[in-house]
Structure formats: structure tokens, C-alpha cells
Amino acid sequence: MPTPKVKFPESAAKGEIIEIKTLIDHDMESGQRKDMNGVLLPRRIINRFTCALNGRIVFAADLHPGISANPGLSFFITAAESGALDFTWFDDDGSRYTLSRPLTVK
Numbered sequence: 001m002p003t004p005k006v007k008f009p010e011s012a013a014k015g016e017i018i019e020i021k022t023l024i025d026h027d028m029e030s031g032q033r034k035d036m037n038g039v040l041l042p043r044r045i046i047n048r049f050t051c052a053l054n055g056r057i058v059f060a061a062d063l064h065p066g067i068s069a070n071p072g073l074s075f076f077i078t079a080a081e082s083g084a085l086d087f088t089w090f091d092d093d094g095s096r097y098t099l100s101r102p103l104t105v106k
Contacts, residue, residue, distance in 0.1 A: 002026045004099045011104040012079035023072040030065035048090040054083035
């Protein structure tokens, strides 16, 4: 099972711009390779990522087969309010991988 990880400051001043880094362990099979028997391996990638603060999406990205295995994303948000940052990775097979971490805005 893929393991998501995130890194960002636990607290920030109101209005401060903070960097959030994410990483998920995932093979990101493009659907273009063949196995040892010449059978095409089915595509299975993380195709979408979202980050929400208190239920409101503050960052989203669509991912495509050209993304490498174990995709990492780095993005910036403005610390406007304290709350839960909820991260969701969407897999081609319908799986969702989630992680939630608190952000304290002073």
C-alpha cells in the first residue's frame, strides 16, 4: 500500500507563505511497459492530488503517465487560518490515500 508523507511548518504567522512538500511511495505504472512474458502492464498511476484546508481545496494537481515513480510535489499556500490540512492522492484503480495534519496560524 502506498505510503504518503508531507512536510511543512507546524505553525505560521497569519499571511505567511509556507511551502508544503509531499511524497507518496507508488510505482506509477504508465501502461506502456510489458512484463517478462510480453504482456502489457496495465496503467496504474496517481492521477490527481488535492490539499484542502478546513474542507476548502487550496491546491490541486492532475498527474499523467510521464510522472516518475514515488511522485513528490512542492507548493506554497498562504497561512490564513488554523485547521486541518487534508491531503488526498487519487489512484487509477479507484483507491484514495489520505493524510491529515494540523496547521496552527498565529
